[in-house]
Every structure is written in C-alpha cells, then in structure tokens.
Amino acid sequence: MQVEVHTPAPTPLQLVRKAFAPAVAPLETAFIVLVVTIFILLQREDLRDRFISVFGSEDLHRTTTAINDASERLSRYFVTQLGVNVSVGGVIAIGLAGIGVPGALMFGALSALLRFVPYIGIWIAAILATLLGAAIQPQWTMAVSTLIFFIVVDVVAGQFAEPMLYGRRAGLSPLAVVVAAIFWAWLWGPVGLVLSTPLTLCIVTLGRYVDRLNFLTILLGDQPALTPAQTCYQRLLADDPHEALLQANRLLTEMPLIDYYERVVFEGLRFARNDVLRGVLPAAQLARINQALLDIVEDLDSVSDARHASSNQDDALPEIPRDGRAVLCVPGRGAFDEVVVAIVCQLLARADIPCLATTYDEVRATRTGMVDVQTLQSMHAMPSTQSPQAAHLMQSTRVVCVASLDAAESPPYLRNLVRRVRERAPALPIIVGVRAVRREEGLSIADDAGTHLAATLRDLVEECGVALASQPEELAHKPANAGV
Template identity: 45%
Template structure:
C-alpha cells in the first residue's frame, strides 16, 4: 500500500550493511544444512504438520469469534468449545452437502452421454472436424502404403516355417472364504480412517491453541526478543490482528464469491449449482490457477447438458465477469491491494508447498507464506523471509540510488527518481535520497573500496542525473481533484499545493549572485551543483565554484563578480574539517561584505560542526539552505536594505 505523503516519500531505511570480502565455507554451509533439514522435516512429517498448520490457520479465523464470546462474559472454556462445535457443525454440513451433490451428479452422468455424443458428431461435421478427418485419412493412407510394402517384401522372401502349436493353458480358480465382520469393517473404514485421524488432530490442536492463546503469544514474544517488550508486544499484537483480519476477510470474500457463482449457475440452469458454488469458494484459495479450475468443471458440465452452446457461453461469461470483479474491486476494499507477497513469491510458494504437501499444500500455500512474511517483518532473525517473499522493495530508495550509480546506470536511477517525485518535491528527493546516497559513496571512498575509475563513473552518473532533473519543478505534487474538498483545498493527509515563487530583486537574479563553493570531497562539487539548481529554480543567479579555484595559490586571482552570498557545501565530514575552516577564512578575507553559509549535509551534531567551521549560518539539509538564502533575499529586498545597498554602491563608486 502506498505510504502517506505526510510521513515522507520514503520507507524507513534499514542500516546499511557491508559484507565481508570473504565468507568462511562453514558460514555458507550452515544455512544450507538448516534449510535441508527443515525441508526434509516438512516433507516426511507432513502427516502431522498438515493438521497442525490447518489448526493454526483456523485459530486466526476463529480467534475474533472467541474474543467476541469472551466479551459476552462467557468462560474461555465455554467460548472455545462453542466456537469449535459451531465450526465442526458447519464443516460437517458442508461435507454432507458435497457428498449428496456428488452422488446426484454421478447418477445423472449417463443421461448426458447422448448429448455429448451428438456434440462430438457435430464437431466432426464442422469445417474443423472435416479438416481433421482429411488429415487422419492422409495419415492412414501413408500407414497403409507402408504396410503393403512390407507385405510384398515378406511374400518375396517366402513363407515362414510353421511353428509348433502352443499348449492351451489350464485355468486354475482360487476360492476365498467369505470375509468376516472385522475384514468387512476394515474395508469400509479404511478409506475414511486417514481423514478422520487428520480431523481429530486438527480439532485437538485447535482447542489447545485457542485455550492457550495468550501463553503462545508470550512465548512468541520471548522468541522475538524480550529486550524491548513494548515494541515486541505491539508488533506481535499488530501481526496477529492483521493476519486474523486478512484470513477472515478472505474467507468472507470467497464465501460470497461461491454464493454468487452458485446462484448464477442456478439461474443459467447448470445442474448441481450448490456443488459448484462450494467448489468455486474453495478454489479461490488457490493462487493463480484457482479461478481457472473452478470455472473448468461447470463449463464442461454445461456443455454436456445443453444441446446448444448458450449455457456454456453464459457460464463462461459468469466467471469472466465475477472473478476480475472480486479480485480487482472487492479484494482491495476488504484487505488491501495485495497479500504482502510478491507475485513471484506467490507462484514459488504454491509450487513448493504443493511439492511438499500435495493438493492441501496448494490450498494452504498463500496463507502459510503470509504467516512467514509477517514473522520475518517483526522478528529480526527471520528478516530474510520478508526480504525473499515480501512485496516491499528489497532495497531502500537510498540503497537503490547508490546501487544504480555504482552500476553506471543513470537511466534506471532517473526512472526511480520519476516514481519518487510523484510523491514529493525535488528538494525532498535530493535531501532524502540523493544526498544520503552520495554519503554512502563518500564512505566507500574513505574506506578505499572505490577505484579511480569507479569514482569518475559515479561523478559522471550523478552529474547526468542532476542535468536530467533540471527541468523538474521543485514543487509538491498536486493532490488529485477527487481528494480536494469543496473549499478547493487539499484534505488532511494529502500533499499541499506548491506556493508561487517569490519576486527576486534584480541584483539577486544576476549570474553568480550566489556562489555555491564545493568542498574537497570527490562528490562535494555534485552536492554544490544540486544546491545551485534548487536556488536557480527560485529565480536566483548561481555559480558553482570548485574547491581548487579557491586554493591559497588561486584565491587572489578569483573574481567573485556580483556575489551576494557564499554557500560552502560538503558531504559527510569527519573529525576536524581544517580545510573547510581555512576555506571559509580565505573567502571572508577575499569578500569581507559577502555573508557565508556553510552546508554540511548529513551531519548529526550541527552545533559541533558550527564550532569547527566558523561562519554566519550553518545548515544540514538542502531545504534549510534554500530557506536561509531566500530569507536573505527577502531581507535584502526591504526598503532599509535597499537604501543601505545604495549607500554601499555610492561609497564603492567614490572609492
């Protein structure tokens, strides 16, 4: 689901981890061995694990009902017992109904034989059938010609010698004694023993899970980590509520879908509509192929019942209309746009669980994988499950940006920027993504893991991205008209409209009115170019000055031009930034009347940085820098400031 714009355009980034250069073989083998043991346990223990999994999933569905009965002041034992008894009654009624419907369908199948034969005969007489017959005749002719050729060769070689007549076999009949009562009972009960045993395990486990719900929650909290009980408790309660809400909503939606399908098939005239409605409700739990399977059998029956094709077409249209309506309209309304799983994860989980547990694994694949993803989202040690199967991006926007420029792929970085800029302004994107990504690059450069070629490629990629974003306005995205109120203002929670740019005095609009001076870091010049671009979008004249142009040997030859303000920009300083302090001193000596603003991006302690680099103002974000410069522009535009500026100009002219 989309993140609210009031919370910022980005997902909270995880701490950036840098892998070691070499990983011991034992560290690689250990997860493989653990995964193999888990998979083997799931496969060989499926007779026990399947009913336990069904019971756990049913506990999420029945948990709200138990809580409702508890709020009616019923004892827990009575509330759990009533819930389980009602569930068993509903399931028994459904099983009985399905059995009656299947028996009725089996009795009616011989009546449909003549209709099927007539339709097959009609297909044979159709153009497609005749073409198929022609192809079959040609094949038979080719086969006959080959057989005749073999017969001629056999006749030329002469008759084969007569073989000895084989003796006739003697028929031996074995008579079994009539089965006893125990053997009859075994034959009758054998097919139902396995389902009864599975049902018994499900009921017993379900009773204990519902009775010990709080105890199981506490144990999960202990497994997740008890160092921060408040955070862990909130996370577990939220996960349990979300899973219960999702499963209940999915059960309600699939039940309603089966009910509508049953009514629709009844109106169309398809036999046994109750059976197909229940079948459709069950098959909607199966991802991707469930909708196809639940439509296949009713369509085949409609083709067998109706002498024409109207019933088949009506049945197909019923599923074609209702399935997208349920999947694209009602599912987002009930439990969001997705299950929290990526499409590939849904497909892979369906294949894996089907391989492990058979058809029941296919039915349980999505709910089980959802549970695993929720655990991975709230348990640090299982975070890899959320990364592998979750629908959220594997990399944060900052990591994605740095990875793209590191791979020398500014085009994809541009595409990613376009997506983020639909939710935030350009300055917010620069602050939240680009500057933090440049800081990652600066850290890697400080660690010595970037080659000279990689540094050059990163600079070129960042410069290309900045140039591509030059035409993008620095304004918040406008809220859709549907989200605006009657007073033509955005509703709470939506993005406000961008204010009109202020009127800039002519002296501030000259080229070079604001000098954006880069530090000596290999990406400081790119950071200065970003600030210059944002100020230029507000009507200011800017100029980017490299660090080398203001070195001690070149400072006297530097022409400040019509500079009204100087902004020193640096990324991720560490320790005492002596070079910035000396740079600020040289600029102050060269331009004593021009105020200096120092922008130290991604600095946590601004006060310490201000003490290290003396200047008029200190900021740590691009937004704060642009606001400080615009405040100076507004102050310079006042009548008092204008008169003072005229006096200074006259004094300079007299001198």
C-alpha cells in the same frame, strides 16, 4: 488333479471401503487438524503466555508487538479473503443460473468454499460444473460457456479485485505466496496448501521483530528490498543512469524535487562517499557516477513546478532586489561536491535566487574566477585569469554558499576553505551546508557571527535567500578586490 482358486466376490462393505479408501488419508489429516485447532482455541491465552515465556520474556514489548501485528494481519487477511470468496461464489451462482447449469447455487457455494484452497480450489468447482454441463447438453455449448465463465471470473478476481482489496494486508510478495504454497503442500499435503499463506505470513511477521530472521522478511515480504537511496546508488554503480532517472521521475510524483535530492540523492551519495573512503570505487567509475548525476540534475531541471508545488518554500523567501546581486556557490573538495553545487544552483534558480558557481581549486588560487552556469559540466574550462566579466561577477557576489557533503564532519580542509573565503570577503555572509551542524565541542566551521550552518537543502536555500535579500545595496558597488 486340477485345482482352481477363485477370489470370492467382494461384499458390499468391502466395496464401500475400496471406494472411499483414497479419501481416508485426507479425512484423517483434516480430522487431526480440526481437533488440534479446537484445543488451540480453547487454550489460546495459556499458549500465548507460554510462547512469550519461551521466545521473548526478556523483551515483552517486542514480543507483544509481534504477536499483535501477526494477529491483526491474519485477521485482516481472513476477513478480506472471506469477503472476496463469498462475492466470487455469488457471481458464479448468478452466472451459472443464467447459463442454465442445474444446481447453480450449490456450485456457487462450492466455489466460495474451495477458493480457500489456493490455485486449485476454484478449478475443482469449474471442472465439476463443466462436466455437468457437458452431460446434460450434447452440443458442448453449455460446457464451453461454463468453463469460459469460470476463467473470466477467476482472472477478474485474482488479477484485479484481490490486489486492490488486499493491498498490503498480507505483507507477502506474489512470488513468496507461490513458493510458500509449493513448500507447505509438499510438507503437509492439501492441508499445507490451505494453510500456506497464513503460516508464511506469521513467519514474515516474526522476521520483522527478530533480527536473525530479518532475512525472511526481506526475501518473502512485499516491502522493497532496497531503499530509494540504495536503489539510486546501485543503478549508478551498474552504469544504468537511465533507470536512475526513471526512478527519479516516479518519486517526483510523490515528493518535491528538493526532498528527492535530500532523501534519495544525498543519501545515495553517502553510500558512495563511504565506498570512496574505503578505496573500493575506481577513479573511472567515480567519474562516470559524477557525470551520470550531473546529467540527471540537468534532465530534472525541466521538471514542472506543479510537481513540487507542495513545497511552500518560495512563498517564505523575502523579495530579492534585482540590482545584480547573486549567491556564489563554492564546492568542497569531496568526490561528489561538484554534484552538490549543481543541485544547489538548480534549487536556488528555482527559488528565483541569482547564483554563480566556482570550483574548489579556483577559490584556493590567488585569483578567483567565476562563471554563471546552469550546471557544473562546463566548469573545467574556466579561464586562468580574471576577465572583465569575472571581475563584474565578483562585484555581484553578495553571499557565499559553501556546499559539501563533508560539512557534517567539519574536516580541516573545509574549515580552511571557509577561513580563506572569510579573509577575502570579510563583509559577506557565508552559508555552509549541507547537513552542517554546530558542534558544542571541538572545532567548528562556523567560528564567527557571519557564518551560518544549514542542516538541510531547504534550510540552505532559505538561508541564502534571506541573506541575499538583507544585504545593503551599496555592497554591490565595492571594488572587485573587496569580494571573493
């Protein structure tokens, strides 16, 4: 006997269940998220206090600041995103109406709503509108026009409008936004994709206030990972002075040249000096860094004064008589002190202060030779004897400027250098910089009334200008052995 098994025809209820089965799981997730969100909003004050008690009851100030910072960033981000999405939806509605797509207003509202889903939301609306255009017009003109219109609107909004309007509101790097979207979408599906940016923003904000999570802010935040000084030194370590010069040109559009040297170069040299003291910087690499810095200083000599016109230092300096007087710049024996003197000479020249330069070894020698230089690159070929020109330059020295990165520590060799200069030129003022401070306890570089300390480059240039202008004229005619 033959048996046949027939599957009964599905009932209308079964057909409905089969049709809507793919949407059940996302709807369940959305419903759960909605319910949890409602309860969180109803008990937000209580949850806030519990969060503070668990994570930061011992430091209420930092915890409160972190919560306020995160809430402000999220509020600004959502308000800006809402404004952008509504604007994009309005533009799409107007454009689709012009193309002739039916239901343009509906597609505009759908586009504005779906743009809250990063990356894929807008294209869901675009595909639906394109399919509708292809269905009602067999020539494909409406479908192609609709698709091109969506592409143009999304590119303009995503590449121009959003970066300009968001700015640093989100505090996330573009790569962090992409990685966060992939991670949260993998973890929570479509809901994670929608919440990826807000959740990552909260984590990055938390890293700003929790030291152990600071690496998250560095990896995901939009702030530069390195300071300008660290970047400058890193480029020099990588033997890439061209990039260091490009960085200098960029920074000089925002700050005066003297501030660039103070905040970037000198701070970078502080890292380099620490590496020298630790013995991790080979002599060959040290020589390359010095040469690269001297080349950068020489290249920056052509920077227009208009770039640092905000520095009113020149206006504050007294008028210097043109009787041949000059400032003698003396470096210490630090690894980068020749670069420091090159910078000081350049800044003095920009302030219209005549300057000379010598070397540490020349000052220590019995006879001190000096040359008038723009940079210190040619100082290694100095004559070993005092020529008539050197003697004349000695007579023109009216102020001695000792420039060294070691001035802040007041090392014994630098104190001996200042003492040697004072013995050879008892009547001349001595300016010691940079970042030199007067010590209340212990030995100090400035042990007499004629020695002045300069904490910054700006102070150093000002001190040299004032001291040079205040010197009496008859000092210029003293014999050579009276000077340095």
